[in-house]
Amino acid sequence: MAGFRDLGFARVDTDRERRQGAPEAILAEGKAPEEIGAIARAMLEDRAGSVLVTRADADAHEDARARLAWVARGVPETRGLVAIVSGGTSDLPVVTETRVRAELLGTSVVVHQDAGVAGLHRLEPAIEDIERADCVVVIAGQDAALASVVGGLVAAPVIGVPTSTGYGAAFGGVSALLSMLSSCAAGLAVVNIDDGFGAGTIAARIARSAVAA
Amino acid sequence: MAGFRDLGFARVDTDRERRQGAPEAILAEGKAPEEIGAIARAMLEDRAGSVLVTRADADAHEDARARLAWVARGVPETRGLVAIVSGGTSDLPVVTETRVRAELLGTSVVVHQDAGVAGLHRLEPAIEDIERADCVVVIAGQDAALASVVGGLVAAPVIGVPTSTGYGAAFGGVSALLSMLSSCAAGLAVVNIDDGFGAGTIAARIARSAVAA
């Protein structure tokens, strides 16, 4: 058995869920609609627990703003808790992508939005949740200072997601990315700009294994 | 109790170990030797389990090449397993920094060096270890392709550490950093260039909680 399906234009990694505990996702950008459909069908035929399409066009009906479409057939039993904290209202699409991915992988998720450090007291309602979570995801653009503040508060692993919100010297997420990477808060690791999918994946892995024992 | 010691030139965060399970470390660059000494003494007087000095000058006798000095007084009981895989021989100092930090935080560490993808068969002896580890750290410079390859093989969380090895378009670690950040292997998060300290911290957190139950 090859472990993948050869569709000619694509080799669908049908072995990934077995090997890595999480099915491949479909990045819609650069793919034709019929290609996306064919890949999704191949995954479902090979018993993927779920299929998630990211960066989908406007016709994505599960969540248009986050540009997500998904089919959840066999989500694993829920284990572990991921806490998501975001810096501003505009980070919502990335919050959604992170949450959906983590939930499809079988994790509980709690979300606190718009807790940026320009008004630190807004972070207070999130403290209890981020302290009891098995993994914390911080989603923030511009200066991304929230990642360092949260990173200095908790004992759990922290995953930072820089976002492309902001203008000028925010440089489409580069400032947030550099800020997170050079954060003085140890225990923080970073994924790509706007990469809710990647953050949801590693956060779910961490959270699910944390209670596995 | 303020939770820190005020030395005038420094406010030592003596509360950090209680709050985050890991003591503050001392980045030697930009600090005078007597300042480093004073901070270390303050930490030990306030019962830090260990003190780790990174980027120390040549007189660091614990490990001169990795520029590390440390005092390990009360390392926690060992839990969990971190597997470190590096791309090349020149990545050794970062490997050491990661390993020492993780061990000081109470984790077992297994190391496989020089397993770069230009000769993929050299990765084979590492497969068993990276599959049984609670967290895998990939340390690589230049194209950092090893991170994507390892990231596609395992179910555990993967932490990537881009290194500044290489010349020309390696740009002091920038190529490796960008490569890891845009890796198509989900489940991978990245720390700063050459940041073995940060990688060791988050890897130990993940690994220790993985078996916590």
Add this chain to the structure above:
Amino acid sequence: MAGFRDLGFARVDTDRERRQGAPEAILAEGKAPEEIGAIARAMLEDRAGSVLVTRADADAHEDARARLAWVARGVPETRGLVAIVSGGTSDLPVVTETRVRAELLGTSVVVHQDAGVAGLHRLEPAIEDIERADCVVVIAGQDAALASVVGGLVAAPVIGVPTSTGYGAAFGGVSALLSMLSSCAAGLAVVNIDDGFGAGTIAARIARSAVAA
């Protein structure tokens, strides 16, 4: 004889096919449709073996997605084999541009798509072809790790084409470009981002001379 046709707005290098074994191509971007037409006619009147228009507008009917139009009148007798391996489905337009250019220059081409390293086993069906090819072209975006992996496997020259697929820290192909340039796999050289035309040209030159003897 000047070796070119002066159309006023353009000096068509009608001598290039004789001098370099391959006719000039027409990059459509920045040119008016009637200019493209006039250049093509001049080339055909001066007996170009083929005319290839790249980055053409939507009315390109030979291949709309790759934005290619072409006329193949006198393709040379086929010699040599080029193997193309791509990292993902979204790289298809660049794959097509590379393949068409190489075929127009008189080379056989075999293509393996979507063999990215996040699922290395998907590369296996390509192994035989890349080992027997006279030149291998690796087309990949994001981390472009595939180039290093392939570059470490074969004895033939490898040409890397970084693509602009991906988002965030992929930076429109810059990450892939830097990754390929700093690859630890010797024997790999790189062309411009998305430059299937350039890759097809040099690959065909290498492959055709390999069997010339």
Add this chain to the structure above:
Amino acid sequence: MAGFRDLGFARVDTDRERRQGAPEAILAEGKAPEEIGAIARAMLEDRAGSVLVTRADADAHEDARARLAWVARGVPETRGLVAIVSGGTSDLPVVTETRVRAELLGTSVVVHQDAGVAGLHRLEPAIEDIERADCVVVIAGQDAALASVVGGLVAAPVIGVPTSTGYGAAFGGVSALLSMLSSCAAGLAVVNIDDGFGAGTIAARIARSAVAA
């Protein structure tokens, strides 16, 4: 009267103190020692209130670590209060340059060092001072998150000074600079990397006029 002294190699702006309330300073880098001496003498002969040499060589005896030398002959009567808060111990030279410049211009200065956000409680002793200051200067490297946190707490103008401390993705102060520039805390403006001189100048101007009435 020309308003400057022409030394041939330099035109010393002896009118600046009258025009702008602050004498010109001497950036030592790129100047020969005898040139620095000649400029200083010209300033003193034209009754400058003080002469400050920045980035001086090791023989600067006023403050070797901050590379400062100065002569204070006629410092104006002290007015206003500037509060300086720094992120880490390594920022000390920039703290000193800011403090000395502001004091030479006739302002009181209070300093709180090593209050980085990775241990937010260390900022608490500074709160009272930053709330009563006429201008707050935040000096921080790496992610410079401290600037946003302080910027969200006070009503006074805040001047940020990114520093070149840190390694890797700190990029010699660029990350700190971008972070400060894209801070979500309004009321914050930024000077050049490590530019304690500029920060001291504008802070003193703001603080002195704040109580001028």
Add this chain to the structure above:
Amino acid sequence: MAGFRDLGFARVDTDRERRQGAPEAILAEGKAPEEIGAIARAMLEDRAGSVLVTRADADAHEDARARLAWVARGVPETRGLVAIVSGGTSDLPVVTETRVRAELLGTSVVVHQDAGVAGLHRLEPAIEDIERADCVVVIAGQDAALASVVGGLVAAPVIGVPTSTGYGAAFGGVSALLSMLSSCAAGLAVVNIDDGFGAGTIAARIARSAVAA
């Protein structure tokens, strides 16, 4: 009392005006129209003196070109004078954003537009105003040389706003930003590219406290 309103998607910092003397503003980009409306209502219900929406869509009727909408209910009594000088006609939207913000915070504003240094005599009519202002804001794109020229003339604090006007090596405001940051005119601090909102905020703070006595 929490000091903020939790709308689920947003935590409106209703305490900010009390804490910092200036209400939060609403950056429209990335927010849905109904979200903007809800935030504005929450601010008004909690007695914000004014509500300012920046980067609004075309339906902003207060000032479409500057993309501003605002409600001014309780502007503080006017104190202090801010002088705005701009380099070119195209900087108008940023001039407007700076002026409106400063006026909403209770400051008088005088504006001199199109005084770029390529024709220095055009700056003359502004001299009297910039010399009597409590704070000067210089708004300029391209080389932003105007900031250095003005910065060398006045004794008041100068705030620079680089703008994204220009093409080619203007790089969307980066040239202007770097030019302002490395200006040899001390006493100048800089805000983000096109950030009239930030400039208006800090300028109003400086100007209002200058006459406070």
Add this chain to the structure above:
Amino acid sequence: MAGFRDLGFARVDTDRERRQGAPEAILAEGKAPEEIGAIARAMLEDRAGSVLVTRADADAHEDARARLAWVARGVPETRGLVAIVSGGTSDLPVVTETRVRAELLGTSVVVHQDAGVAGLHRLEPAIEDIERADCVVVIAGQDAALASVVGGLVAAPVIGVPTSTGYGAAFGGVSALLSMLSSCAAGLAVVNIDDGFGAGTIAARIARSAVAA
């Protein structure tokens, strides 16, 4: 007389033609149509020899592709010769902008297009003209190698104009700009990317004074 017209939104430098021998031009981007009209009328009323609008919208009828509109009322008597050589057909708009500006300033212009170095023999017909010209303007994108080749052939001053043609690593003209700036051909100076206006201005100045005697 102030030497400028104050239109409120603009201060038209009506003295420039007297002072510098060339009237101000109007960069249309960022200006409203009525503003452009008002500036043009003010210039003409103050006896500008010509009015040139660059980067105009599609309704520019003098030359739509180069986005130019102009009124030539009092072009000075023609003196001197400027030779323009361009690398490719796509550089046409910049060629036109350079030519029109230089002609409006009273210089003869001769143009050779599409003489890129990939087919060096296409440069031959231009040799005679570039050798007799008083100033040579080289307009090229991508690698801009033509500037170095021409720069090594002639004794006249050479002005390079990098253009934004090309894709991928051409980076919108940055590659061409860097290539020209680091050219080993002495006697070459460079203007902004796509800045035909600037090139036409300095070239006309050089050429007109060359024959002035």
Add this chain to the structure above:
Amino acid sequence: MAGFRDLGFARVDTDRERRQGAPEAILAEGKAPEEIGAIARAMLEDRAGSVLVTRADADAHEDARARLAWVARGVPETRGLVAIVSGGTSDLPVVTETRVRAELLGTSVVVHQDAGVAGLHRLEPAIEDIERADCVVVIAGQDAALASVVGGLVAAPVIGVPTSTGYGAAFGGVSALLSMLSSCAAGLAVVNIDDGFGAGTIAARIARSAVAA
């Protein structure tokens, strides 16, 4: 048999010469002298045809300026011809590294140095050699215009090596790299900055297979 030697700190790819026709080389930077010695011994014990150490310290006696040391025990029978053309005298170390590597792999090499395009006639003596070569390597810094000129003349594959010679906007080889990547001469592929080793490897592969038949 694993195909590599595990030295603990290194896994020497002893299978590479069989698999890829060329032995691994040793990049000295970042390795201790005893490590370099141990790797070299392991390679020789496993019958490597040659051992090449690049970026060696001053004690490299085979070629100090190019920082090369090597042992040539079993160089393959010479086949094919590589022509190297360099832009300037300062490119000599990269020329040497390219030549030595290609010769160790069993290829004839002919070298033409200092043929930069600022004096195109200096290229003439090289024409015959580059026309008969099986592969041409162009080594140039600064604007690297030589690569485009040569790339437009020959029918053989061309490998470009940007060098770090030059200052200012040469940016350590970045200008040369970008220039080569965006060259309009098709049939040109590029290796890393100063990477003579990589260029020698791919050039030898191309040249040796060209006459294999």
Add this chain to the structure above:
Amino acid sequence: MAGFRDLGFARVDTDRERRQGAPEAILAEGKAPEEIGAIARAMLEDRAGSVLVTRADADAHEDARARLAWVARGVPETRGLVAIVSGGTSDLPVVTETRVRAELLGTSVVVHQDAGVAGLHRLEPAIEDIERADCVVVIAGQDAALASVVGGLVAAPVIGVPTSTGYGAAFGGVSALLSMLSSCAAGLAVVNIDDGFGAGTIAARIARSAVAA
């Protein structure tokens, strides 16, 4: 006659002075002392009017600070006037390189140093000279605002030389370079960072032809 001398390691362009009116210069960096000597001898033997060595080591006795050595045997009769204006004292080495090169090519040079715009009145003594010069060279680092100010005052062609003076966001001359390139003063063209040699060359060409008649 080939028009060059082949020294093996170098092909000295002995035809350049005839072809371009100015002899080749020798950039010392990257060349061995004996190579520099051999090139100089070859030039003198072939009757170069002068030999100029730039970036020479400390043993350069003509001007150590500017790192220049030269032999002037047959400087052409002086024609035309170049005016050099520099922004600060630290720009002296570049001023010297520009002046020496221009004088060796047979032009009169007048120099005004340290006339930066932070004290605009210091520019006044230079006004008369820059108005009567045939070409003006502006040499400035940091924000390089001086180039725009001078560029707006004169009718002669202006050549800008960005210098690497300054720190932080001056980025080794990049800020000055970008500022000059995006200057709103038309009639200004720019050479490489610190490239006094290039500026002296083009300025002398312009100035000498200006009075040639």
